[in-house]
Amino acid sequence: MNRPGSVGLVVLLVLSSVLAVGTTASLAAGGPGDAVSTTPVEPQTGAAIAPQDSRGLLRQETREFDNTTFEIRVHENGSATWTFRYEQRFTDDENATRTRENFEAFAEEFRANETGLYDRFTNQSRELTRAGMQESGREMEATNFRRSVRVEDQFTPTGVVEMSFTWTNFADVQDDRIVVGDVFDGVPLSADQAIVIEAAGDLTFRSIEPDDAQYAGGSLTDAESVRWSGKREFIDGRPRVVFDRPDSAAIGDGNAGLLGGNLVPILVGVLLLVVGVVAAVWYRRYGPISDGESASDDAEPTPPAGGAATGAGSTVDPATDAADDSESIPNEELLTDEDRVVKLIRENGGRMKQVNIVEDTGWSKSKVSMLLSDMEEEGTISKLRVGRENIISLEGFEPEATKSPFEE
Known part of the structure; x- marks a missing residue:
């Protein structure tokens, strides 16, 4: 299968975004005497294009942020909300105040305008879904783009940049399960990065690969999300997550009543109608049986099952014989x-x-x-x-x- 653009599939988007996002951290890296600039520095063009360079560059370009998390929230229809979350802590040192002021200046510009950073993110998201569509054969689209930037005052105040979009048909929806993983191709993580996959709605985790993910709860089925973090590189098709689908009665567009208890009387009514029609047709064809006809019928021998005849004049239906022969021939497509x-x-x-x-x-x-x-x-x-x-x-x-x- 031709797979243009799918080499390092997830890495391509992550790299493109991080190359741009990494420039925001430079706002906080200057010393006390440096001038404040709220315009992100443009990354070198072409650095995010070559798949063969993506893994090394990915590890390099996030060094200005303390933590990077790629959150994938999977929905019951197979779509997923992707959120890239970048965190920078304002440590308690002599530059903490200056660092926070520079970050807040960038945040004001980021909220007010669709910066080059955000434009690159939306463009690369669309490229990623197109590559995923070629890889999986499912129709995919990148929609519902959003961005946010804020300072979270926790134990250690932290600047947070988030960009997200909805990836339609991201997961493979099957009869009894939803499978995530077929669009991943050799995804690397650096020491300060993590991938989190969340179960939305009524989805529950059935299995995960690799099985060393972190999650809260007594068992995997009770978990709301799983997390892989730290320096590592996944093989093709990993991470892989299998969700159990909720009951079909809970899925739909408001017709749950039709798929629930109301369906039973409808099926019973249809069954009774079919039985009535069959009985009427039989009665029209054969009519009531008289005593004479019963005696005549009793005198006649019952033919062998399947309508087979005895004697030299017996024949075999060629169409039936041909059908039997065709069924015995294995069909590769089946x-x-x-x-x-x-x-x-x-x-x-x-x-x-x-x-x-x-x-x-x-x-x-x-x-x-x-x-x-x-x-x-x-x-x-x-x-x-x-x-x-x-x-x-x-x-x-x-x-x-x-x-x-x-x-x-």
Whole structure:
């Protein structure tokens, strides 16, 4: 699959925004004799364009802020509200007052005007959703842009810059669950960064990967959000979160009554109507049975089931025979993704490298990775890490741990 723009998918937007946001911190970095400027310095053009440079630059350009958090609030319809939150603490030192004054001067300009910082954020958000649409195949759009800046007087007064937007169809909505992760591609975090994924509405967490996230509550299902923080780099398709969907009766546009208790009498009425129509048709066709007809019917032998005839004159309906033959022919398009993977591995001797599965199916790395994780949880396949390769095996074809999995 062609994936232009999806390399470092999330990193691209984060980088573009942080390059600009990082300039605001320079307002607070000057000494007591420096002049106050409320105009953000323009970052060098092109620095946020090259995906191959994004990971290193991401770690560099947030150094002026104390903390950076990427909050993703997932809704029941699969859309998500993304909020980038940047914090700068006004520490209790000789420059704290000057630092706060400079930040408040920037805040006034940021509230009053759509600065270059905010324009870059909205443009890169739209680029990100377009890249995500190519990666996932879902229709996506960036909408509802918002910005805010304030000083929170906590134990340590902190300047906070937030920019957010709504990403439609961000998550994959399935029958019984909502899955987040297929648009992520090798997301890095630096020591002062964190990713937080929140459950909106009646969504509840079913599973998370990696499973070392922090959350409040006695269990994952009781948590309202999960958090990964500190220096690390996620593999493709991670972080991955699976939510349980609420009851369908709770979802809709005001027709919950129709989907709830009122549906039962409607179905009963429809069933009675169908039974009545069938009875009327039968009566019209066969009419009342007289005693003579009953005797005649009793004298006739009952034909074999299915209308089969005996004797030399018996025939077989060619259309029925052809239909049976067509049903016996396997149709590749009717196979599920799991069945296709199992069939492919079986055709290759019972085990394959994960990278070869990606090549043979033509699917993206993130899709194959998530699919194999689900299959491993279900016990369909097993995975063994050998060096930098994942070896995927069917039951009974697992390689020995003491030698190469493809050693004869």
